[in-house]
Amino acid sequence: MDLIKNKASSAKVETEKRPAHEQVYQTLKAQIMFGDLVPGQPVTIQGLTDSLGVGMTPVREAIRRLISDGALVFQGNRRVSVPLLSAGDVEQMIFARISIESELSSRAAANMNSADIDNLERIDQRLDRTIADGDVSGYLHLNHTFHETLYSYADAPILLDLTERLWLRFGPSLRVVCGRFGTQSLPDRHKDIITALRSKDAKMAAKATAQDIEQGMELMADALTDG
Amino acid sequence: MDLIKNKASSAKVETEKRPAHEQVYQTLKAQIMFGDLVPGQPVTIQGLTDSLGVGMTPVREAIRRLISDGALVFQGNRRVSVPLLSAGDVEQMIFARISIESELSSRAAANMNSADIDNLERIDQRLDRTIADGDVSGYLHLNHTFHETLYSYADAPILLDLTERLWLRFGPSLRVVCGRFGTQSLPDRHKDIITALRSKDAKMAAKATAQDIEQGMELMADALTDG
DNA sequence: CAGGAAAAAATTTGATCATATTGTAAATGC
DNA sequence: GCATTTACAATATGATCAAATTTTTTCCTG
Helix, strand or coil, X not given: CCCCCCCCCCCCCCCCCCCHHHHHHHHHHHHHHCCCCCCCCEECHHHHHHHHCCCHHHHHHHHHHHHHHCCCEEXXXXXXXXXXXXXXXXXXXXXXXXXXXXHHHHHHHHHCCHHHHHHHHHHHHHHHHHHHHCCHHHHHHHHHHHHHHHHHCCCCHXXXXXXXXXXXXXXXXXXHHHHHHCCCCCXXXXXXXXXXXXXXXXXXXXHHHHHHHHHHHHHHHHHHHHC | CCHHHCCCXXXXXXXXXXXXXXXXXXXXXXXXXXXXXCCCCEECHHHHHHHHCCCHHHHHHHHHHHHHHCCCEECCXXXXXXXXXXXXXXXXXXXXXXXXXXXXXXXXXXXXXXXXXXXXXXXXXXXXXXXXXXXXXXXXXXXXXXXXXXXXXXXXXXXXXXXXXXXXXXHHHHHHHHHHHCCCCCXXXXXXXXXXXXXXXXXXXXHHHHHHHHHHHHHHHHHHHHC
């Protein structure tokens, strides 16, 4: 569990340099995105100061940031919790993700060279293995890495930021869906995306990305209306 | 002791109920959005504790939130400042705003009744007066109110949140542009939007909104490349 | 002797914590 | 059930420590 323990040997300069509030933010972000926290679960400041071993000020700052990200919600009465998504929420996120991420994919297609695409394909191969193995946690991490890597070539930091914010919102719910249905039924349009990138076909890359998003999010929407 | 605790006096409720960090956030947000703060201007924690008369913790929390919003930027060396936009930034915001706000406008068209549209039109009439008077500050406030009011009928909180975040980003720069060129050259496709709403034409509402956004943002893009 | 660059001290600002205060929810009594 | 009390968590402040910038001093060179 000691994720923050020093990975000392490699780069000793940067290890402990970041301020505590930044580290707390990154830690919580990962926990939310990859599902250690369940939708609806309350998050308390004191609980985090105890478990993370830092004072309350850094924890407070990290929580405010995450609330602004939409990764946590303020429940009115000083309570903070992981968001529960409504059907409408998911529908809006589908629209926003398709609008923005298709564009990112399209822009990336114009900028990526052959080696970049090879690199992306290697990530996708590792992703396939997690699906075959039913490794939910690995799937969530590598799926995120795949999209993040792809979009990073778009050279569009503001669109990237909007996307990151959306991923933080649906992270916990996606985790629940994967936990319930396993990894078998998960969509993977990544092969289509890679094919499009190789032929420098921005339109096709955008379309494949849109389909990948839609299939994944629809799965989530269905699961939410069931429960 | 607390005999006066009941909220009997209805009109006066909003005074000191909200926590300090929330008030600081709202204050700074308004200052950023409507331009008391100039792009590039440094923002210091201690300066704000002095000028706002609260401790550092609430100020810190508000600043973290605003950084997450993109309304302030963290300059590496612990320094925080109001963002300077690049041409690429503006271009990305044009894309994102058109994508999302056109959709909001389209959805609002389906939900607004005649009285709602009348209300919106009254806002636009007041807006016209600020343009005629060259009242930059009034223009910025009412233009925001117009869009915010319109979009509120879309019943899409997540898309609304994404939009708010974008407005916070370009607020300071828009203010600079208006200050330099006055209000005369500002676009106003609001009449077209209202016409579209009255005929329940969602497509046309979306198109007029897109044009309104594009014209305003292009103005900003031009001004930024000049300086 | 003057000018400038480098080094060192001082000031300003940020980061963190410990503590006091206040508000909210749960528990107890009637 | 409802009101009062109790307990716990959130809010907010001030103090303390660390980092960075700015100013001052000093020393070297022309």
